[in-house]
Amino acid sequence: MATTRRAVVTGASSGIGEATARLLRERGWDAVAVARRADRLEALEAECGAVAFAADLTNQTDVDALAEWLSASGPVHALVQIAGGARGTDRVEDGRAEDWQWMFDVNVLSAQRLVAALLPQLRAAAASSGHADTLFVTSTAAETPYPGGAGYNAAKAGEAMIAHVLRLELNGEPIRVIEVAPGMVYTPEFTLNRLAGDQNAAERVYEGVENPLVAEDVADVIAYALNAPGHVNLDLITMRPVAQSAQHMLARGPLAVRPGAEPA
Numbered sequence: 001m002a003t004t005r006r007a008v009v010t011g012a013s014s015g016i017g018e019a020t021a022r023l024l025r026e027r028g029w030d031a032v033a034v035a036r037r038a039d040r041l042e043a044l045e046a047e048c049g050a051v052a053f054a055a056d057l058t059n060q061t062d063v064d065a066l067a068e069w070l071s072a073s074g075p076v077h078a079l080v081q082i083a084g085g086a087r088g089t090d091r092v093e094d095g096r097a098e099d100w101q102w103m104f105d106v107n108v109l110s111a112q113r114l115v116a117a118l119l120p121q122l123r124a125a126a127a128s129s130g131h132a133d134t135l136f137v138t139s140t141a142a143e144t145p146y147p148g149g150a151g152y153n154a155a156k157a158g159e160a161m162i163a164h165v166l167r168l169e170l171n172g173e174p175i176r177v178i179e180v181a182p183g184m185v186y187t188p189e190f191t192l193n194r195l196a197g198d199q200n201a202a203e204r205v206y207e208g209v210e211n212p213l214v215a216e217d218v219a220d221v222i223a224y225a226l227n228a229p230g231h232v233n234l235d236l237i238t239m240r241p242v243a244q245s246a247q248h249m250l251a252r253g254p255l256a257v258r259p260g261a262e263p264a
Contacts, residue, residue, distance in 0.1 A: 003129060006030040006074055007226065008066075008118065010057060010110075011083035012050065013040035015187040016137060019219035020080060021050040027223055030074070034066065035083065057083055057110035067117040076121040078133040078226055081111050084159070086194040089148035103155040111136065111162050126174045131230035135178040135222060136163045140238060142181060144247035152194075167235065176233045178225050183240030184250070185213040208252030212241045 007024050011017030012033035021033045021044060031050040033041050034057070041052035053069065055062035070076050084107040087099040115134065126132035141149055142156035160179060167177035184206075191202040206212055218239065225234045243251040 003075065004028065004030050005077040005129070006032065007078035007080050007133075008032045008034060008070065008076055008114075009050070009080045009082060010034045010114070011081075011137075012044065013037040014189050015082075016182075016185065016215045016218045016222075017082040018044060019215035020082060020222050022048050023216070023219040023223050024080075024226070025049055027227065029078075029226075032070065057114065058105045060113060063110075063113045063117050067121070070118065071121060075125040075128070076118055076132070077125045077129060078135065079114060079118050079122060080133075080135045080137075080222060080226070081114060081159075082137045083110060084137070084156075085190065086152040086155075088151060088194065088196075090151070091148060092150045095151055100151040100154070103151050104158065107155040108158040108162065111159050115162070115166060122175055123173070131174040131176060133176045133178060133226055134163075134166065135180065135225060136160070137218065137222070138163070138179055138181045140181050140183040140240065140247055143238070146247055167233075174230070176230075178234050179236045180218065180221055180225065181236060181238045182213060182218050183238075183244045183247070184209065185215065185218060187215055209241065209243050209250060210253070210255050211243065213239065 007029050009017055009021045009031055012021045013035035021031045024031045025048045032053055033044050033050040034053050034055055035041055036054060036056050038054035041054055044050055045052040053066055055066050057063060087102055088096060122132040136159060138160045139156045141153050142160040145153050163177055163179045170177060186206055188202060191205050195201045221237055221239055243255060
């Protein structure tokens, strides 16, 4: 009998992580939902069956405890790294070192810690079931700089480079390395945290944008990538709402065909 595939989903207490844990459960996966906020994880477990494991991924002791528990409780077929975040929109000259340090810790060092801790279990799962997956949710900020974004640009670019290098280092092993880089996603908690809780400023980010991506859109792409045939690696998936043609080009207002361009 085939073993149900099990995914570890980080950042699962809200936003894209929560949506991904829910969707993987709907699509037949076992899921382990990892985040700091135990109360939210417990509610998620009660609702969809994603097993809760509270951990601060910037803390090596917590990462080691997660790895030990996973090893004792079953195989790990996929590591889905969604935890991360941004703080501030300062110019480089005005940046706060503590904000940049936090972004590096949660986006880059946490990713490295998890790969180091869980790669042996991913290898074991790949050996027994044909393949395993590591998937990183980065951002278009990893690809395109913008004023006020340097700290987050640097952190997400650093995380993306972990994925790029890991893919090279794992060449010859049946372990896929997938990167999903979303553009504008309507995740109010992420934006509120970045803007120090300024609700008005957070709302202005999305003001007038027709159909920004939502967490469920990204979760759907993640699930598609994980459920693709095991020999198919989607190296990099860049996804944006139609209203966002590029990092610097965002349409505010209803989308409409250009006047005079309608067919006769």
